[in-house]
Amino acid sequence: LPERLIGNDKSVWVEYIGLALKYKPLNLGQGFPDFHAPNTVRNALANATLGTNPLLNQYTRSFGHPRLVNALAALYSKLLSRNLDANKEILVTSGAYEALYATIQGHTSPGDEWIIIEPFFDCYEPMIRISGGIPKFIALRPTKASGTVTSADWIFDKNEMANLFNEKTKGIIVNTPHNPVGKVFTFEELQFIADLAKKWDTLVVSDEVYEWLVYQPYKHIRIATLPEMYERTITIGSAGKTFSVTGWKIGWAYGPENLLKNLQVIHQNSVYTCNTPIQEAIAIGFEEELKKFGQPDSYFTSLAEELLPKRDYMAKFLSEVGMFPTIPEGGYFMVANWTALENKVKLDEETDTYKDYKFTKWMTKNVGLQGIPPSAFYSNEHKHLGEDFVRYCFIKNDENLKEAADILLKWK
Numbered sequence: 466l467p468e469r470l471i472g473n474d475k476s477v478w479v480e481y482i483g484l485a486l487k488y489k490p491l492n493l494g495q496g497f498p499d500f501h502a503p504n505t506v507r508n509a510l511a512n513a514t515l516g517t518n519p520l521l522n523q524y525t526r527s528f529g530h531p532r533l534v535n536a537l538a539a540l541y542s543k544l545l546s547r548n549l550d551a552n553k554e555i556l557v558t559s560g561a562y563e564a565l566y567a568t569i570q571g572h573t574s575p576g577d578e579w580i581i582i583e584p585f586f587d588c589y590e591p592m593i594r595i596s597g598g599i600p601k602f603i604a605l606r607p608t609k610a611s612g613t614v615t616s617a618d619w620i621f622d623k624n625e626m627a628n629l630f631n632e633k634t635k636g637i638i639v640n641t642p643h644n645p646v647g648k649v650f651t652f653e654e655l656q657f658i659a660d661l662a663k664k665w666d667t668l669v670v671s672d673e674v675y676e677w678l679v680y681q682p683y684k685h686i687r688i689a690t691l692p693e694m695y696e697r698t699i700t701i702g703s704a705g706k707t708f709s710v711t712g713w714k715i716g717w718a719y720g721p722e723n724l725l726k727n728l729q730v731i732h733q734n735s736v737y738t739c740n741t742p743i744q745e746a747i748a749i750g751f752e753e754e755l756k757k758f759g760q761p762d763s764y765f766t767s768l769a770e771e772l773l774p775k776r777d778y779m780a781k782f783l784s785e786v787g788m789f790p791t792i793p794e795g796g797y798f799m800v801a802n803w804t805a806l807e808n809k810v811k812l813d814e815e816t817d818t819y820k821d822y823k824f825t826k827w828m829t830k831n832v833g834l835q836g837i838p839p840s841a842f843y844s845n846e847h848k849h850l851g852e853d854f855v856r857y858c859f860i861k862n863d864e865n866l867k868e869a870a871d872i873l874l875k876w877k
């Protein structure tokens with residue numbers, strides 16, 4: 466490996482998807498729905514590729530299919546109460562992954578520091594390192610050890626956060642709603658971060674792929690809407706999460722033209738353009754959502770409503786087996802402390818360094834249920850903070866969640 470890649474070669478997804486294929490457990494690991502996406506987008510994709518317009522199967526505009534960037538501009542102009550220029554302030558990417566990659570590659574010079582909040586979606590760290598940047602970490606810590614813990618109980622220390630900012634700071638990556646904890650950052654927390662970003666003149670990258678997955682009574686706040694923040698914020702979204710089509714791999718970034726320019730340079734020289742029929746289908750999905758905006762039959766509203774009982778059911782059965790779940794305010798993952806069950810697993814049968822890796826692998830092989838080890842979402846120095854936890858995904862059919870409960874209760 467070339468030097469810049471050394472140490473960046475491990476991926477929890479590659480490893481655990483391999484394990485799932487081999488052992489065929491009930492898979493609550495990688496985050497994806499096991500039920501159909503809405504008919505609107507599935508029919509739109511069929512029509513795009515089988516319909517009368519042959520050009521919908523050909524290359525489209527590099528920075529985003531016109532119909533899709535127009536739909537995204539209409540949506541986010543409304544949500545941000547500002548007029549977004551569809552052609553200059555939006556970039557369509559190959560999943561939110563590419564939006565993150567283009568943002569970090571496009572804005573990092575050697576030695577630039579990026580602040581990331583642990584646990585973090587695991588690709589942030591290697592993306593920063595590969596681009597020559599230096600990640601600086603700050604952990605969310607649960608403030609409660611017993612009773613009902615919610616993701617709101619996971620907080621960062623304000624002094625610690627303030628002390629991370631300095632002249633070398635290029636930016637901070639915020640993920641709200643958060644993967645894996647499910648935290649929906651409060652206005653006050655976002656304002657605190659925004660004030661530091663303004664004080665030190667840094668960027669804010671806001672990973673909002675779960676923006677529509679927020680449970681009542683919590684509210685998603687876009688940091689780009691805070692005073693004087695649009696100018697320094699790049700916000701990232703995902704069609705996979707928005708319309709439950711994770712296999713479609715379309716995402717986007719939006720922000721001011723001068724900041725998006727850097728992303729365009731990476732995009733035009735790597736991916737160049739994303740696939741056309743899927744962009745057309747997602748555009749139609751957004752057009753339909755815009756017509757139903759705020760109404761009960763809008764998918765943006767109904768999906769979170771449908772997930773709420775699944776979340777509560779998972780919290781109940783995890784508690785029943787003796788785990789301590791954190792109830793998420795958003796997203797579709799739940800982290801749970803499993804250490805009360807340590808005497809039921811043979812951790813020494815696994816060779817991994819971290820206990821949560823041992824636990825999740827042992828469970829996949831011997832109990833038939835897969836979760837993700839949260840230490841994958843921490844820096845080397847802080848991996849111990851994730852070791853007592855497991856992450857399960859609950860965007861699954863009720864039958865499969867029931868089966869997960871049965872597997873655990875039988876094992877216990």
Ligand code: PMP
Nearest residue numbers: 560561562586644674703705716
């Ligand atoms: N950010 C977060 C926080 C995620 O959980 C994911 C996984 N979907 C992504 C980015 C990447 O999204 P996509 O599948 O659209 O590339």
Ligand code: GLN
Nearest residue numbers: 478494495496497644858
């Ligand atoms: N975002 C999803 C998760 O956290 C998928 C990640 C991936 O496949 N790389 O499970």
